Amino acid sequence: MAIRNIREDGDPILRKKSRPVTEFNERLFELLDDMAETMYEAPGVGLAGPQVGVLRRVVVMDVGDGLIELINPEITKIDGEQVGEEGCLSLPGLCGLVSRPKTVQVKAQNREGKWCLYKGEDLKARCFCHEIDHLDGILYKDKLVEGTFLQKVTEAEE
Ligand code: NI
Numbered sequence: 001m002a003i004r005n006i007r008e009d010g011d012p013i014l015r016k017k018s019r020p021v022t023e024f025n026e027r028l029f030e031l032l033d034d035m036a037e038t039m040y041e042a043p044g045v046g047l048a049g050p051q052v053g054v055l056r057r058v059v060v061m062d063v064g065d066g067l068i069e070l071i072n073p074e075i076t077k078i079d080g081e082q083v084g085e086e087g088c089l090s091l092p093g094l095c096g097l098v099s100r101p102k103t104v105q106v107k108a109q110n111r112e113g114k115w116c117l118y119k120g121e122d123l124k125a126r127c128f129c130h131e132i133d134h135l136d137g138i139l140y141k142d143k144l145v146e147g148t149f150l151q152k153v154t155e156a157e158e
Pocket of ligand 1: 087
């Protein structure tokens with residue numbers, strides 16, 4: 001396993017659309033392992049392929065209830081709304097208010113290629129949406145609640 005370099009806002013790769021994963025092989029497993037290690041080391045609660053310079057539809061997440069690996073994820077159901085603060089490892093030291101669904105259901109393949117269903121509420125729902133957006137070249141700063149701006153994270157919060 002290895003820590004990969006996290007791409008930051010301004011890097012054009014973050015704005016590109018990722019391609020589906022078609023081969024479930026050692027190379028994918030290594031990518032997933034490296035992404036998890038990179039996320040935990042940062043530390044962060046989610047990381048998407050483009051953030052480590054790989055334009056593939058791959059996400060790792062851990063909002064405190066264990067590691068999830070999402071391959072070719074798709075949002076299949078959303079419900080409700082939540083407005084809350086969001087940050088991103090590609091925009092270090094910043095945060096902003098974003099509206100997301102309160103609950104989200106995601107369909108994704110695991111590293112064996114099997115399709116699985118995931119449900120998330122609150123932070124987990126927010127994280128699903130944020131990470132899947134990365135796969136389409138979208139950053140949370142594109143979706144700030146109208147009339148609000150990116151803020152610096154104060155050290156106490158960091
Ligand atoms: Ni992010």
